[in-house]
């Protein structure tokens with residue numbers, strides 16, 4: 001990757017992007033918390049008595065759902081009437097908002113919008129939000145009342161005789177309710193939150209450590225500060241920031257973004273600076289790429305265009321979210337397109353040639369002998385001579401035994417045991433009445449010496465699998481590891497199984513998976529629903545590369561497989577949409593119900609020195625589901641093509 005040199009770049013812009021992204025996360029978190037007030041409003045408009053009577057059941061559920069909230073309250077007629085969690089000292093019940101927060105409360109009612117209070121007399125770490133509620137059942141004029149709060153007497157005289165003045169607000173203009181009727185002021189829903197919770201202090205602390213997985217301009221450790229523009233006393237910062245501010249050297253100039261939740265009038269600034277100060281970091285963009293699922297988009301040409309647009313977009317500091325969405329949807333499109341048009345051709349070798357090799361041939365050996373045929377798309381495979389004559393997926397399931405295979409690259413299958421087992425089992429398939437003219441095996445049919453070509457072929461495997469007629473798994477106790485840059489045989493075999501059984505179980509043919517055991521027994525495998533679900537569990541646990549701490553510094557197999565898994569998933573969704581049977585719909589349900597299990601958003605990449613949290617499916621699945629929904633809304637002819645998913649009569 002080091003050959004793509006874009007020269008020096010503005011590292012500040014890249015750190016600024018990180019600051020924007022973090023600020024956006026905080027905004028979303030605060031918006032999410034405010035969501036609790038909107039929910040309360042909707043419930044009160046519908047049935048205020050029910051909400052008041054069951055507030056201590058409703059509020060805890062809201063607090064669990066809309067994180068970050070310390071306390072929820074109702075203030076009927078503008079006086080705090082009930083608080084959850086219950087307030088043992090009654091420090092809040094009876095608080096007259098219309099008297100003590102007069103201006104803010106009135107502004108909020110007149111604007112009809114929620115407002116973060118700056119006048120609330122609490123420590124700066126508390127965020128108080130008032131949300132006015134208008135209900136069709138509320139009376140136009142508030143009832144007269146008298147009560148005591150904090151040792152003082154308060155009253156509201158709204159009898160006809162009383163003067164309507166600022167100090168005794170009794171009526172406010174109504175608003176038009178969605179039902180068409182006029183709705184009057186009922187009271188407030190309120191939330192009190194610890195600013196540290198809504199700003200996700202824990203998440204901010206991750207910026208200080210590499211373990212957070214944040215990388216910008218090649219920097220992995222940051223000092224940060226979050227300050228409220230309206231309320232300077234409300235500020236969160238890390239210890240290092242305090243020291244930096246006192247030093248104020250140019251090497252530590254802060255970059256920051258202004259952020260806001262305008263709907264409640266909250267504005268703040270978020271500042272960042274690399275913990276080591278600004279210094280040259282020439283390979284920052286390589287590191288930045290690690291943060292997006294680059295293995296997925298490294299299709300022909302595509303990796304380069306994404307890198308180029310990443311370069312261009314670093315200057316566009318406010319659009320990180322859009323940029324991310326862009327990259328992710330490109331990645332999803334690339335995965336879907338790979339089902340039809342392979343990123344690397346499907347290479348096949350004839351059964352006769354394979355059986356005559358005398359040893360397990362590598363891709364490069366067969367290529368040099370001119371023994372490959374090349375198919376660019378699944379239509380070539382389906383329409384040509386290949387479908388009728390049968391393509392066998394030959395999968396080698398090497399299992400690591402531990403340390404007794406310290407062999408070098410050339411030593412793989414030196415004694416030819418694996419190859420002999422393959423030859424015997426391919427011949428053995430005849431007794432099942434199956435005839436194959438072609439073989440595909442990753443070691444023989446995928447480039448072993450060019451990492452980009454290898455990744456392109458990996459991204460195409462779901463497409464390849466829809467062309468295969470049967471799968472033969474040859475198991476062995478030796479040679480689990482493969483000694484080139486590519487994935488280990490053990491993890492490969494699992495990926496092949498996942499893609500093949502998902503593609504095949506959705507067709508009309510019964511599944512043709514065979515296994516040649518270590519003991520030399522050839523048998524047909526039963527692939528039922530639970531076996532397919534088990535195959536989808538591929539990303540749980542560790543691969544061979546993980547157990548050796550990715551010593552070569554290359555991507556983890558989990559990263560390499562994201563595109564293939566996504567393609568397979570899309571194809572499955574398309575089959576289900578086309579009415580493809582119980583197996584497909586049950587599988588879709590299982591995968592959707594346990595999203596994070598089958599599509600982990602992140603994973604821990606262990607290197608020899610330290611763990612790094614990297615993205616896997618973060619955001620990707622959401623984008624894929626959104627794109628699939630959009631695709632489904634189109635007429636058949638305009639949908640993205642997922643070959644072989646059409647319903648057969």
Ligand SMILES: [Zn+2]
Nearest residue numbers: 545546556557
């Ligand atoms: Zn790994």
